[in-house]
Amino acid sequence: MILDEIVAYKRLEIEEEKKRFPFEKLIKAATPSPSCNARNFKRALKPRYGDAEGTSISIIAEIKKASPSKGVIRQDVDPVTLARLYQAGGADAVSVLTERKFFLGEDKFVTEVKNAISLPVLRKDFIVDKYQLYQSKVIGADAVLLIVAVLGRDVREYYELARSLGLDCLVEVHDEQEVDIAVESGADIIGINNRDLRDFTVNLKNTEKLIKKIPDDVVKVSESGIKTSDDIRYLRSMGVDGVLIGETFMRSADVISAIKELKMVR
Numbered sequence: 001m002i003l004d005e006i007v008a009y010k011r012l013e014i015e016e017e018k019k020r021f022p023f024e025k026l027i028k029a030a031t032p033s034p035s036c037n038a039r040n041f042k043r044a045l046k047p048r049y050g051d052a053e054g055t056s057i058s059i060i061a062e063i064k065k066a067s068p069s070k071g072v073i074r075q076d077v078d079p080v081t082l083a084r085l086y087q088a089g090g091a092d093a094v095s096v097l098t099e100r101k102f103f104l105g106e107d108k109f110v111t112e113v114k115n116a117i118s119l120p121v122l123r124k125d126f127i128v129d130k131y132q133l134y135q136s137k138v139i140g141a142d143a144v145l146l147i148v149a150v151l152g153r154d155v156r157e158y159y160e161l162a163r164s165l166g167l168d169c170l171v172e173v174h175d176e177q178e179v180d181i182a183v184e185s186g187a188d189i190i191g192i193n194n195r196d197l198r199d200f201t202v203n204l205k206n207t208e209k210l211i212k213k214i215p216d217d218v219v220k221v222s223e224s225g226i227k228t229s230d231d232i233r234y235l236r237s238m239g240v241d242g243v244l245i246g247e248t249f250m251r252s253a254d255v256i257s258a259i260k261e262l263k264m265v266r
Contacts, residue, residue, distance in 0.1 A: 002068050002200060006102055006126055007150055013100070014129045023131055030134040030165060039120040041143035041168035042189055044092040045219050045242040056263060057236050060122060060221070061091035062246030063113065065104040069200035072104070073250045082255065083113040089259030093143075095122040095244055107139050114140035122170060126150060133162050143168035145191075148178040156185035170221060170244075174206070179213045190214050191244065195224035204231060208238050232265040 045058045063079050063086075066072045083094050096113055097105035105125070114121045123141035125132065128150060136144045144162055146155050146169050155171060162169050171187035173179045174196065182190050192214075194206045202225035214220055222235045223244040235243060245262070252258040 003149060006068070006099070007128055009101055010099070010126045010128050014131055017135075018131060023134075026131065026134045026138065030137040037114075037140065038166045039118075039142045041093055041120040041122060041170075042219060044120050045189065045221065056265070057232055057240060058092040058242035059090070059259060059262060060093045060095050060242060060244040061086035061089070061249050061259060062095040062097065062124065062244060063109065064095075064097045064246040064250055066102070067200075067247075068102045070247065073247055077250070079109040080112050080116045082250075083117050083119075085255040086249070086259065087117045087119055089256040090263045091119065091259055092242070093120045093122060095124045095145075095246070096141075097246075098123055098125045107135070110136075110139045110141050114142075120168075127158065130158065130161055133158065133165060133167065136162075136167060137165045141167065143170060143189075145170050145172060146187075147172045148181050149174055153181055153185075155181060155187075159185050159187060172223065173210060176210060176213060179210050183213070183215060183218070187218065189219040189221065191221040191223045193223045194226075204234065207235060207240060211238050211240065229262060229265045232262050236265075 063082050065077050086094050096110045097103040098107050099105050110121055110123050120142040122143040123136045124145045127146055144167050146158050148155050151158055159169050170189050170191045171182045172191040172193050173182050174193050192207045192210045194204050195202045204225050207222040211220055219241045221242045221244055222240045226243050226245050227248045249255055249258055
């Protein structure tokens, strides 16, 4: 499976990073001021009530150069320029892929984006080691992605550590069992991935299926396969608070207009 290959490579990569920058040194770098420069990712995703026609969905706009299923999505990607366009278009938060081999990301992209915009920044990677949580804090992330399919029931321990460092967590699920684990972990932001990480097929109906199992007080995010105004209307009708959109914006010739179009959906 693609996920297994990514995780196996990530574990090897982290062990090499620990040799270059020891864990003890990283902890010291991350812990002096846990809340320093933190931006509230969760607050950015809460539904905002506007006119009488309804509530707009919050948008997490993603910077993603490539993926295992699509290959290179956009060649000429400057993370800072793109992040500024996302903010100008009205995005509520920015997600930055940092996985190197399969998604062509870099840790430095988080720092560069954080310094260029005022929106909360999500570090999106495959977290397999607590080292990465301290690392996320050091590079300037406001939130991290925790994938239940990767961490299993250990997600609670990772969630609690991340929160102690001042990081919000988007806890990602793919099926009903993973929803139960996420809820039991205490997650206050749960992302439903419409992409099956085993074969990377996408089905928006997965959000409709799983959202019913998530408590009302938890912020609900739908991820993957979201492209049109009709998709936004459909997900909003399900009770979704926010959406994470990458490829649609990455392929757009007019990023600002693409975001504004989805933000205006009622």
